[in-house]
Amino acid sequence: MQKVHIGLIGCGTVGTGVAKVLLEKKDWLSKTTGLELVLKRIADKNTRRRKEVNIPRTLWTNNAYELINDPAIDIVIELVGGTTIAKEFIDAALKKGKYVVTANKALLAEHGQKIMALASASNVEVGFEASVGGGIPIIHAMKTGLAANKIQSIFGILNGTTNYILTKMTDEGMDYNDVLKQAQELGYAEADPTLDVGGHDAAHKINVLSYLSTQSWVNMKDIHVEGVTEITSQDIQYATELGYVIKLLAIAKFMEKGVDIRVHPTMLPKDNLLTSVNGVFNGILVTGDVVGTTMYYGRGAGMMPTASAVVSDVIQLGRKIVERGPVRIPSARAYGYVPVIPISEIVCKYYLRMSLVDRPGAIAAVSNILGRHKISIASVIQKARKAGDAVPVVMMTHEANEASIQRALRDIDRLSVVKGKSFLIRVES
Amino acid sequence: MQKVHIGLIGCGTVGTGVAKVLLEKKDWLSKTTGLELVLKRIADKNTRRRKEVNIPRTLWTNNAYELINDPAIDIVIELVGGTTIAKEFIDAALKKGKYVVTANKALLAEHGQKIMALASASNVEVGFEASVGGGIPIIHAMKTGLAANKIQSIFGILNGTTNYILTKMTDEGMDYNDVLKQAQELGYAEADPTLDVGGHDAAHKINVLSYLSTQSWVNMKDIHVEGVTEITSQDIQYATELGYVIKLLAIAKFMEKGVDIRVHPTMLPKDNLLTSVNGVFNGILVTGDVVGTTMYYGRGAGMMPTASAVVSDVIQLGRKIVERGPVRIPSARAYGYVPVIPISEIVCKYYLRMSLVDRPGAIAAVSNILGRHKISIASVIQKARKAGDAVPVVMMTHEANEASIQRALRDIDRLSVVKGKSFLIRVES
Numbered sequence: 001m002q003k004v005h006i007g008l009i010g011c012g013t014v015g016t017g018v019a020k021v022l023l024e025k026k027d028w029l030s031k032t033t034g035l036e037l038v039l040k041r042i043a044d045k046n047t048r049r050r051k052e053v054n055i056p057r058t059l060w061t062n063n064a065y066e067l068i069n070d071p072a073i074d075i076v077i078e079l080v081g082g083t084t085i086a087k088e089f090i091d092a093a094l095k096k097g098k099y100v101v102t103a104n105k106a107l108l109a110e111h112g113q114k115i116m117a118l119a120s121a122s123n124v125e126v127g128f129e130a131s132v133g134g135g136i137p138i139i140h141a142m143k144t145g146l147a148a149n150k151i152q153s154i155f156g157i158l159n160g161t162t163n164y165i166l167t168k169m170t171d172e173g174m175d176y177n178d179v180l181k182q183a184q185e186l187g188y189a190e191a192d193p194t195l196d197v198g199g200h201d202a203a204h205k206i207n208v209l210s211y212l213s214t215q216s217w218v219n220m221k222d223i224h225v226e227g228v229t230e231i232t233s234q235d236i237q238y239a240t241e242l243g244y245v246i247k248l249l250a251i252a253k254f255m256e257k258g259v260d261i262r263v264h265p266t267m268l269p270k271d272n273l274l275t276s277v278n279g280v281f282n283g284i285l286v287t288g289d290v291v292g293t294t295m296y297y298g299r300g301a302g303m304m305p306t307a308s309a310v311v312s313d314v315i316q317l318g319r320k321i322v323e324r325g326p327v328r329i330p331s332a333r334a335y336g337y338v339p340v341i342p343i344s345e346i347v348c349k350y351y352l353r354m355s356l357v358d359r360p361g362a363i364a365a366v367s368n369i370l371g372r373h374k375i376s377i378a379s380v381i382q383k384a385r386k387a388g389d390a391v392p393v394v395m396m397t398h399e400a401n402e403a404s405i406q407r408a409l410r411d412i413d414r415l416s417v418v419k420g421k422s423f424l425i426r427v428e429s
Numbered sequence: 430m431q432k433v434h435i436g437l438i439g440c441g442t443v444g445t446g447v448a449k450v451l452l453e454k455k456d457w458l459s460k461t462t463g464l465e466l467v468l469k470r471i472a473d474k475n476t477r478r479r480k481e482v483n484i485p486r487t488l489w490t491n492n493a494y495e496l497i498n499d500p501a502i503d504i505v506i507e508l509v510g511g512t513t514i515a516k517e518f519i520d521a522a523l524k525k526g527k528y529v530v531t532a533n534k535a536l537l538a539e540h541g542q543k544i545m546a547l548a549s550a551s552n553v554e555v556g557f558e559a560s561v562g563g564g565i566p567i568i569h570a571m572k573t574g575l576a577a578n579k580i581q582s583i584f585g586i587l588n589g590t591t592n593y594i595l596t597k598m599t600d601e602g603m604d605y606n607d608v609l610k611q612a613q614e615l616g617y618a619e620a621d622p623t624l625d626v627g628g629h630d631a632a633h634k635i636n637v638l639s640y641l642s643t644q645s646w647v648n649m650k651d652i653h654v655e656g657v658t659e660i661t662s663q664d665i666q667y668a669t670e671l672g673y674v675i676k677l678l679a680i681a682k683f684m685e686k687g688v689d690i691r692v693h694p695t696m697l698p699k700d701n702l703l704t705s706v707n708g709v710f711n712g713i714l715v716t717g718d719v720v721g722t723t724m725y726y727g728r729g730a731g732m733m734p735t736a737s738a739v740v741s742d743v744i745q746l747g748r749k750i751v752e753r754g755p756v757r758i759p760s761a762r763a764y765g766y767v768p769v770i771p772i773s774e775i776v777c778k779y780y781l782r783m784s785l786v787d788r789p790g791a792i793a794a795v796s797n798i799l800g801r802h803k804i805s806i807a808s809v810i811q812k813a814r815k816a817g818d819a820v821p822v823v824m825m826t827h828e829a830n831e832a833s834i835q836r837a838l839r840d841i842d843r844l845s846v847v848k849g850k851s852f853l854i855r856v857e858s
Contacts, residue, residue, distance in 0.1 A: 021577055021719055028579060032644065129574060135720035137574015144573060145558060145566020148450055148740035150457060215461065273726065276705050290450055291564035291737035294727035297702065298720065308720035311577035324752065 003036045004318035007067030007098075009089055010079035011044040011053065014103060014130070017307030018077060019053035022314075029311075035318045041067040068092045074321050075314055078102040083110050094118045094126075099321060101313040103130035103306055106195075109204035112217045113337070125320065127313025132158060132205045133282045135305030136298040137312065142212040142286065149288025151213035153253045155428070158205040160280035160300040161189045161196035162228045162248040166265075167278045169236045170245065176231060188280055198227035199248060199263040206250035209284070210261055213254055214338050218261055222340035226264035230423055235353060238381060238394045239267055239425075242351075245275040246425060258339035260346055267351055267427040344403040349378070349396065349427035352405075354412065355419040356393040358386050362417040363393065369415075373408040375400040390419040396427070432465045433747035436496030436527075438518055439508035440473040440482065443532060443559070446736030447506060448482035451743075458740075464747045470496040497521045503750050504743055507531040512539050523547045523555075528750060530742040532559035532735055535624075538633035541646045542766070554749065556742025561587060561634040562711045564734030565727040566741065571641040571715065578717025580642035582682045584857070587634040589709035589729040590618045590625035591657045591677040595694075596707040598665045599674065605660060617709055627656035628677060628692040635679035638713070639690055642683055643767050647690055651769035655693035659852055664782060667810060667823045668696055668854075671780075674704040675854060687768035689775055696780055696856040773832040778807070778825065778856035781834075783841065784848040785822040787815050791846040792822065798844070802837040804829040819848040825856070 006022065008015055022029075022039040030036050042055055043064040050060055064080075067073050068089065076093040080086040083106050090107070093100050095118065102108070108115065108131055119126045129139040133156075142151070157163050161183060168179040180197070183189035195201045203225045207218050228248050239246045244267040253260040268275050273295055277283030282300030287293045299305040356362050363380065370377060376398045384391040397405070409422050435451065437444055451458075451468040459465050471484055472493040479489055493509075496502055497518065505522040509515040512535050519536070522529050524547065531537070537544065537560055548555045558568040562585075571580070586592050590612060597608040609626070612618035624630045632654045636647050657677050668675045673696040682689040697704050702724055706712030711729030716722045728734040785791045792809065799806060805827045813820040826834070838851050 017719075025577070025579075025719075029577070033576065135717075136723055137570045140574035141566045141570055144745055145569035145741050146737070147462065147744045148454070148458070148737045150454075273705055276702055288564075288737065290446075290454075290740070291734050292728050294565055294725070296723070296725060298723035305720050308575070308577045308717065311719070312574050315576045316573055 001030060001034070001036045002322040003038050004075060004321055005038050005040045005073045006075045006077060006314060007041045007043070007070065007073040008039060008077045008079065009043045009064045009067065010081065011042050011049045012079065013303045014306045014310065015042070015044070015079040016049045016053055017303035018079065018310045019055065021307050021311045023053065023055070029315070033315050033318070035315065035322060037314060037318060040073055041070065043067055064089050065092065068096060068098070073098060075099045075101060075317055077310060077314065078104060079310070081106070083107045087111055090115060091118060094122050094124060097122050097124060099124045099127070099317040101127040101310055101317065103128070103310060105131040105201070105204040105208055109207040109217075109220055112208070112211055125317060127317050128208065129313045130306045130309035132208050133284060133296065134298065134300040134302060135308040136282060136284065136296045136300070137309070138209070138284050138296050139212065140312065140316075141296060142209070146286065146288050146291060146294070149290045151254055152287045152289055154206065154209050154213065154251070154284065154286050155274060156202070156206060156209065156250045156284040157247055157274055157277045157282055158250045158284070158300065159196055159202040159248060160282060161193065162199075162202070163277065163282070164188050164280045165197070165228060166231070166246055166248065169231070169233055170240070173233055173236070175233050176229070197229055199225040202248060202250040202263045206252050206261060206263060210252045210259055210338070213252065214259065216338045218259060218340055219337045222261075224262040224264070224343035228265055231265055234392055235351075235423075235425065238353070239351070241381070242379070242396060243270050244268060244427065245270060247274060247277075249274070249428065251428070255341065258341045260341040262343055265425050267425050269429055272429070344406070346402045347399055349399055350405050351425040351427060352395045352397065352409070352422060353424075354393050354422040355390045356382075357417040357419065358389055358391050359417060365415050365417055366395070366412055369408050369411045370397070373404040375404055375408055430459060430463070430465045431751040432467050433504060433750055434467050434469045434502045435504045435506060435743060436470045436472070436499065436502040437468060437506045437508065438472045438493045438496065439510070440471050440478045441508065442732045443735045443739065444471070444473070444508040445478045445482055446732035447508065447739045448484065450736050450740045452482065452484070458744070462744050462747070464744065464751060466743060466747060469502055470499065472496055493518050494521065497525060497527070502527060504528045504530060504746055506739060506743065507533060508739070510535070512536050516540055519544060520547060523551050523553060526551050526553055528553045528556070528746040530556040530739055530746065532557070532739060534560040534630070534633040534637055538636040538646075538649055541637070541640055554746060556746050557637065558742045559735045559738035561637050562713060562725065563727065563729040563731060564737040565711060565713065565725045565729070566738070567638070567713050567725050568641065569741070570725060571638065575715065575717050575720060575723070578719045580683055581716045581718055583635065583638050583642065583680070583713065583715050584703060585631070585635060585638065585679045585713040586676055586703055586706045586711055587679045587713070587729065588625055588631040588677060589711060590622060591628075591631070592706065592711070593617050593709045594626070594657060595660070595675055595677065598660070598662055599669070602662055602665070604662050605658070626658055628654040631677060631679040631692045635681050635690060635692060639681045639688055639767070642681065643688065645767045647688060647769055648766045651690075653691040653693065653772035657694055660694055663821055664780075664852075664854065667782070668780070670810070671808070671825060672699050673697060673856065674699055676703060678703070678857065680857070684770065687770045689770040691772055694854050696854055698858055701858070773835070775831045776828055778828055779834050780854040780856060781824045781826065781838070781851060782853075783822050783824075783851040784819045785811075786846040786848065787818055787820050788846060794844050794846060795824070795841055798840045799826070799837050802833040804833055804837055
């Protein structure tokens with residue numbers, strides 16, 4: 001049996017899961033893969049997990065370079081996270097000719113271009129199945145099963161924390177802050193939830209999926225990102241009444257002139273498949289030019305689902321290491337950034353929520369502005385009535401251009417009958 | 430650029446789709462895969478598709494052996510179907526050391542053991558992504574993305590024809606025979622629909638997925654198979670009232686002592702993800718010991734979705750052909766059949782439909798029999814009342830053993846108040 005030697009940097013939650021799978025399922029993995037996967041070394045400054053994974057003290061180090069520089073190690077798994085020290089570890093490992101497996105979407109989204117170029121120069125590969133969708137094998141699906149397809153669009157619920165929050169708000173009518181607090185208590189949200197609730201984590205992930213579609217990266221600063229922090233329980237109620245569900249979607253539509261890529265709360269008609277993706281689960285709709293639309297669903301995070309993805313990469317790369325002959329397929333790629341279509345150019349339906357003084361002519365004033373910007377209204381909801389006071393008014397528009405909507409909203413917010421800042425949610429069908 | 434030469438046997442619907450993709454997307458495929466995929470020869474006795482795929486007359490042959498025996502051809506795609514001549518073609522191609530790609534689930538399910546052994550002896554591989562789930566990359570997902578997982582269960586809607594029929598019956602209250610006729614007119618059902626409506630096609634497919642889970646095949650005769658032909662619109666109505674949806678499920682549960690593998694109409698609670706899989710779409714829930722439950726969804730049949738799967742296999746095998754060094758991972762496998770757990774041993778809830786004479790004591794007589802067989806009743810529905818005449822009565826049981834249910838039904842059908850043969854549908858949650 002061929003041996004493949006593995007070094008693991010970072011033994012937090014996911015690292016512990018990976019160590020468990022590699023150690024506890026060793027015999028089963030040998031039998032099914034034909035490879036002996038040897039976890040040779042674990043590097044972490046913090047030793048608190050050591051007992052849990054039951055690894056001999058001698059195999060544990062607090063110095064990642066001990067395993068990066070170990071000539072016997074074939075695959076380095078990076079599970080440190082973040083874009084600073086993790087990048088140094090990966091760069092060093094690739095330069096040493098190690099295959100690398102990582103779950104680090106932030107690092108890939110920010111520096112994927114350089115990392116892939118470095119891997120290519122060293123004639124090795126980077127496995128990143130765990131970086132998107134936790135245990136859902138979406139990366140392998142796009143790389144292999146959908147290889148005959150030019151990808152046309154991706155719609156993903158890629159962040160479990162925000163999906164949990166929106167699900168709770170929808171199913172139980174809870175307020176954003178209450179659900180966030182509950183999610184933090186349950187461990188579904190970080191103490192500092194900014195990366196998740198701000199939409200940045202989903203943006204990193206859609207950039208990884210976009211890379212698989214175009215083989216080039218998008219510059220993160222070109223991705224329009226909105227989070228869920230401004231969604232109110234009122235928006236959820238109106239959406240329900242209108243036959244929609246609000247989800248934080250990561251969207252990439254691939255077109256001749258570039259990619260329309262963005263993350264924002266989106267209204268989906270109730271019968272859309274993604275509306276069945278609830279709680280901490282992730283779901284991804286991928287449309288290809290040959291296959292049509294396919295969907296993938298599963299747990300998007302967590303110790304064991306993510307470990308499943310990491311170990312699947314270790315197995316695939318292990319097979320390549322053992323089987324590879326002379327490399328005959330050059331992996332030269334166009335490494336330039338992909339042009340991004342500015343959000344101002346998108347066209348969709350919009351949900352607009354305004355705080356309007358309940359006074360004759362108020363709705364007419366808003367309608368006039370929309371009309372002037374060539375935006376036509378599909379429906380208006382005004383529930384509460386309080387003559388002279390501000391009440392929430394919701395409008396659904398027909399298809400309109402984002403730039404026009406933004407200009408119209410700016411004008412609307414200057415009306416004296418409008419209180420506070422109006423809010424929009426884009427609608428996809 | 431490395432060339433890979435391909436021979437295609439069988440140019441019907443799917444074959445035409447494959448030829449179109451290989452010919453029309455040739456440049457794009459070269460750019461993205463690093464391989465030049467050359468469709469060198471097409472064999473079909475019927476030349477009616479030749480113009481459609483625009484292949485030179487000289488590349489067309491009516492003799493499959495011309496391409497099987499052509500030393501320049503690396504990959505043979507078999508799209509003839511059936512288990513006779515197709516088997517001869519595949520056997521001959523494997524013996525010649527060709528890689529083989531096929532969509533032929535019937536052949537794999539019946540003769541997979543021998544075909545895989547032959548491939549192994551010739552040190553080549555068989556790609557069969559197109560055999561299950563059309564364009565859904567479920568085979569690649571199970572082989573690569575889920576490789577760290579011992580598969581615990583698979584629940585699949587694997588047959589588009591029957592799912593279309595059940596969806597129409599559910600959404601529009603149509604009768605089985607009317608929908609079947611409509612499906613035939615739309616091309617969703619064959620003129621002879623037996624393989625589909627009898628559940629045999631789904632049984633072939635679940636055997637393929639079971640093979641990927643256990644690396645051994647199930648003897649087809651050991652799979653309990655029921656189709657949809659006995660489902661009435663009344664059953665659909667009762668199911669809806671009870672909060673369930675009826676789907677033709679292919680089920681495989683992998684246990685220590687064997688696999689519980691079967692195909693039959695199944696009631697699923699309305700909130701189960703598979704109930705969102707409607708029309709000709711397929712959906713597959715796969716549960717692994719590490720990842721938990723994942724789901725895959727897409728078009729389960731059709732020219733282009735199936736072509737997407739065939740070409741993805743061609744790309745993967747093409748890469749292996751070009752890149753492979755000396756084969757170092759032996760693919761020796763246990764080729765014995767997997768033990769199957771007899772259906773008589775399963776335990777689930779049951780929906781029972783009986784035709785019962787509307788007479789005092791009739792329901793009590795049935796209940797007594799169920800009680801004697803240790804089956805407890807969860808609910809009873811009797812809608813129509815026609816004193817002295819037979820009316821439909823539906824009972825939902827709590828969990829019971831299949832053998833007990835079958836014995837109870839036999840006893841029930843002997844009661845003088847019971848007319849005709851009673852009918853059951855198994856309930857999964």
